[in-house]
Amino acid sequence: MIHNTKCECGHQNHVGTVLCESCGKPLTDEAGNEPLEMRYDGVARRSQRAKRTPLDRVWNFFSSVKIAVYLIIFTLLASAIGTIFPQEDTFINLDPATFYKDTYGWSGELYYLLGLSHTFDSWWFRMLLFMIGTSLVICSLDRVLPLYRALSKQQLRKHPSFILRQKVAFEGDLPQSGVNESTKDWDDRFADALRKKHYRVYREDGALLAEKNRFSRWGPYINHIGLIIFLLAALSRGIPGWHMNQYMEFLEGSPKAISGTNYYLLNNQFTVDFYNPDEMSEGFRQRDVAVPKVYKTDAILYECTADCRVADKQPVLRELTHQQIEVNKPLKYKDLQVFQFDYSETPELLAIKPMLTDHSTGQSYGPIDLQMDNPLPSYQAGPFTLTLKSFFPEFGLDDKGLPMTKSNKPLAPAFVFSLTGPGLPAAGSPYMYFPRQIDKVNFRQDDINGALGSRFDLSVGSMDDVKIAQYTSYLNIRVEKAMPYIWFGAAVSMIGLIMGFYWQHRRIWLRIDGARLMLGAHTNKNWFGIRKEVADALGKTGIDVDPKSLEKGRNRE
Amino acid sequence: MNFETISSSALLAAFIVYCIAFLVFVLAVAGKGWSSRDPQEHVKRWGRFAFAASVVGFACHLLFFFTRWYSAGHIPTSNMYEFMTFLAMMIMFAFIIVYLIYRTPVLGMFALPVGIIVIAYASVFPHEVQPLIPALQSYWLKIHVTTAATGEAFFAVGFAGGLMYLLRTIDFKGTSKAARREQRGAEFTLFTIVTVIAFVSVVFGFHAAGYSAQFGKQVTVKDPQGVEQTVTQKIDYVLPPLFQPYDSQLISMKPFLGMDKPPMTSPSWMKGGNAGRKFNTVVWSLLAGLILYAILRLVARRRLGEAIQPALAGIDAEDLDEISYRAIAIGYPIYTLGALIFAMIWASEAWGRFWGWDPKEDWALITWLFYAAFLHLRLSRGWQGKRSAWLAVVGFLVVMFTLIGVNLVIAGLHSYAGV
């Protein structure tokens, strides 16, 4: 098939051109009367060329706005489906295989089996986003280049059928204003009126082109570029090391390793303040609920330099930073961020410093420093040595009546020492110690220790010698290296949106043949505005028209 | 007199002034044939008056907002009541902006009721000023909520324009399949609006009458040590219980129409006491909506759309189309900035993640995608006129679902404490 793409003005157009690139004469549908399709000024796009290689097919597929709208709608539906039940990652420590069934019944189970409980990490959701990205790139390239070409070399004198078939058009005689006005004078005044409205006016004898805000045409493309950057940044979180997210609990008092890193974090102290009743409004006070005002973790971040994660050895730590973590105010160190997530009150014994009293002499020795989390193999109290035989963080008896520990949390700690020193056998005598008074009574420490128990006493003088952790702070530890790119993409996108929506590209073509005046105007949005401007400008030069009458197809009803 | 009471009075004043402004708009548009004066002159004169009233109402609304801000010590957008009144304020703002561009009094006839209904809806929620929990103490949150609401307000005006377009152009006499479908669609939209009004009236009616009922339900909760405990959860009803929560006991109930216990129980798959209460509220709203709708139908003796249509006669449909589209086009960048970008900034400040697929975030995205599809269809596929108007109407339903439905139906991080 051979198209004749040469226009009568002599310009040779590409295949697929709708309006002659030079004079604007419609190349198809020449005899019609309807307003012209002005999208991309009627230039040919790559996707409209005749060739049909596989690349062309892919290109054509992704360059279609129809496909783009489908992709957007599919993403929309998928996102909606993803909110029917909570997603798996909303929960910490939970077995999804049973959770959905137990909580929501068969529909929950189906939801889980279809993989919808992790919609947003699914391959098909990523695929959708990826396809939107591809579509954005191809669609934008397909249009922006031809549009740029068309707008950067516009010819002033347009074909009458181009001008009159604009959506906003006017045809009439030059006003006979009594004064002997030449065509040129009218033209001047009209051009001035348009310049006052910030148009850039180009003239050539008997023809005029006024244009403003062309830059707004690039808005959608800049927006799309921003979206592409954003999408790429979002997908880049899959790169190893670019993204980390974990929730950990930190009891006050001892440093804890952050898994997957070389860092240790210490919850040095946790504090919470509640709103005073007089800070609440009358109505709310009556509800009588405690609302926390601020809670924060006094945190120290360390780097482990030696003996990291080695059993029975304390790691060697180097302090990196000491910060207060509050909600909305994370600890920041390089790429690492630590957020205050939640807290709970969990009174727990951390350390105790008892004195050893020998009733036979009345002397006290010590104190010894007993750490619940990692007790040492032996302690020295004056002439006596306490060798640790066993340690039960939460002491209990099993069904055979033998001692055991129920957990490794120091909820009911018990120590079994072997005591040696003056007046004691060299092999050592067993001595049992329950730091908590209540356990001491319940488990009958004195009876267990027998005679040794009446001679020796291990106890603290005051509460200053007891270290208790009140709170566990739940912290959220994150690394997010893609953030700068995310923000950059969002910013570019926003700039594009603002360009495209708050300004409109407007063009007015004018052609004077003798006393006959033909005017056409085009905008990509806001016809109301351009109609008014054209009518105003014409009014200033003595042609009174109702703005509405300018628009084609307006008076249909 | 303290600032909190000044603030409440200012909102009441705004509400009344808006209602007056609305009536004057109706008078301006529908009454143009009455006086012997030139109809154009009539519309212009009364339209100007109605617009001035709207601006006065808006000023009262601003007074409400700032005095409440002052008395609470933080920007009042932190619970459902505050957010909805703020949204209504921005709807009025968006209306004023769009009105200044197009100066069409009909717009007032449709946009004002949207704002008025939103205020009425807001007042169903507890009014008291609440202390801010730490997660909400961030200035990004304020920026996020206010800009998102501003964008949504423009969508609301777009909705008003779209609905006007439909009521103006739908052929209510038509019997073709397509015409029938459109008639039903428009009627359904109006019914939805009527239901919201009915819901607010019912809640107010029973509240004024001091109605209350209470149920108890045994629930197991885990304490921080992971030990399960059974506690009795109390569920307060403000509407007479037609349905009591599944598996619950009646604690107290004021008799209603001679009933002293609920006739029915909510379905068993509705877990939790609040689901039962919400279900009861939904049933009440639908019933009241149906009754109110039936009364209106009886008075109008026609479908409501058909009854409204004559008021729109002589208005250029394409203007309505343009107004609706323009409002959405103005709102879209604001919405993008507020509901997505600022939300991401806040989320990344507060939780260290800019996006977490939380239901509220997710629905904000859905709304945004919906309007993106709308803009593409309109720009590149020539969807103008009716199709575009339908999308503007549906779009606003999506917005409202995001704001209200998500909180009622799906719980997430953002859920404000509600009724």
Ligand code: HEM
């Ligand atoms: C979620 C993703 C997208 C968003 C938020 C978006 C947003 C926008 C916006 C706001 C406009 C301007 C509309 C107007 O001025 O009325 C626009 C225009 C456009 N978009 Fe998208 N877009 C998205 C995806 C796509 C995709 C995947 C394609 C690829 C086919 C595409 C193709 C276009 C085209 C061709 C235009 C018209 C540009 C013009 O004619 O000046 N968009 N887009």
